[in-house]
Amino acid sequence: MSRASLVTLVICLALGLGAGLYIGWVAAPVQYVDTAPASLSQTYKDDYVLMIATIYSGNGDLAAVRARLAALGFDDPGPAVAAATHRFIAAEKPDADLRRLARLAAAFNATTPEMQPYLP
Amino acid sequence: MKNRLLAVAGFALGLGAGLLYAWGIRPAQYTDTNPASLHADYKADYIQLVARSFAVDGDIERARARLAVIEEADPARTVTALAQRAAASGGDPEAVRSLAALASALGARPVTPTLFPLGETQRPATPEATLTAEPTLTPEPTLSRLPTATPIPQGVPIQPPTPTLPGAFAFVGRQPVCDPKLPQPLIQILALDASGVPVPGVEVIVEWGGGFDHFFTGLKPELGSGYGDFAMTEGVDYTVRLAANPAEAINGLRVETCTDAGGKQFLGSWSLVFRQP
Numbered sequence: 001m002s003r004a005s006l007v008t009l010v011i012c013l014a015l016g017l018g019a020g021l022y023i024g025w026v027a028a029p030v031q032y033v034d035t036a037p038a039s040l041s042q043t044y045k046d047d048y049v050l051m052i053a054t055i056y057s058g059n060g061d062l063a064a065v066r067a068r069l070a071a072l073g074f075d076d077p078g079p080a081v082a083a084a085t086h087r088f089i090a091a092e093k094p095d096a097d098l099r100r101l102a103r104l105a106a107a108f109n110a111t112t113p114e115m116q117p118y119l120p
Numbered sequence: 121m122k123n124r125l126l127a128v129a130g131f132a133l134g135l136g137a138g139l140l141y142a143w144g145i146r147p148a149q150y151t152d153t154n155p156a157s158l159h160a161d162y163k164a165d166y167i168q169l170v171a172r173s174f175a176v177d178g179d180i181e182r183a184r185a186r187l188a189v190i191e192e193a194d195p196a197r198t199v200t201a202l203a204q205r206a207a208a209s210g211g212d213p214e215a216v217r218s219l220a221a222l223a224s225a226l227g228a229r230p231v232t233p234t235l236f237p238l239g240e241t242q243r244p245a246t247p248e249a250t251l252t253a254e255p256t257l258t259p260e261p262t263l264s265r266l267p268t269a270t271p272i273p274q275g276v277p278i279q280p281p282t283p284t285l286p287g288a289f290a291f292v293g294r295q296p297v298c299d300p301k302l303p304q305p306l307i308q309i310l311a312l313d314a315s316g317v318p319v320p321g322v323e324v325i326v327e328w329g330g331g332f333d334h335f336f337t338g339l340k341p342e343l344g345s346g347y348g349d350f351a352m353t354e355g356v357d358y359t360v361r362l363a364a365n366p367a368e369a370i371n372g373l374r375v376e377t378c379t380d381a382g383g384k385q386f387l388g389s390w391s392l393v394f395r396q397p
Contacts, residue, residue: 008123012130019131020138030143034159037166041152047186048166051173058176071165096177 038073042087045072049084050097053104062107078110089114156191163190167202171218180225187226196226200339207336213363217321220338224320224345289322289362289394291370297389298378305352305375306389307360310344311337314396318346322394323363328356334363354387362394 052068074080085101102118174183187195203219311322320338337348358373378388
């Protein structure tokens, strides 16, 4: 193969690679549909945990809480709830939400000193 | 010629390698997704969580914001459809109630109950004409003593339902409905709380010779959050009771014949009202 041919091949290879990456990442990236709650971003997971805590404050059904948290990928729910509660505390969310989260954390024996103001 | 072939081959090879890398080896991250991308079943679970959460905190704006992220064109319709599916599949009544309550809160409109004429000061700006009967049959006298209902102001969210206690609703009365605009004869139920506010999520059982069915109020929010109906068949006697108060049965409901102003006959419906004492 002549040098010119090699150059042509390399240039076209690079062009093709670039086009492929452009198509794959920008023009037609992989579309994620039919995902599971475990793939949600942290923000949505935290809100999910808050909804679970809110429902728990109404019905006290811890088995349902475990099932829902497992769907979020939290097989060890205590630390996950505690972490979410800390993020809500740091974000200075409404006290009613913090109380619900702290109560749920308490149900998993995952309370921390930061949660004490929101516990009965 | 050879160079052109090399160019095409090189480009194709590069393109293939690029796509393989971008789609297969290192595709866009599968984390940090949003609820809109959830599988339909998980999305239904998410809506259920929003509804149950709303039933506890009563924060309709928060519920709206949560539903907005699933990017449905009409969240109220989506919630209503989910409630109807849950009711039809015999799902958890609590789940149906919360979905119905959320659907009603999202799409609640004032309703003009047939049995509860509104005073001029209470009349909504756009009364629902479809539910207003032109009674050609004589109403039961007891109905005239019914207190006036308080309509839900348009655009104002309703409160989430409180749990329905056994016996919490009492049968107030029934009235024939002769509305030629109704496509089929119906048993129309209106459930109200003590102050006359429509209550969604009330389970109603309909029985007839050899069969029964059930439905919930609030699954047709466009007709009012305390409204529910059941299609009647001619010649069948129906009994209606609330699941929360099964001892109180309303018997002898059957399709009656109505006559319009021009003397034309059509099939009439029934309107039943239940109210919390």
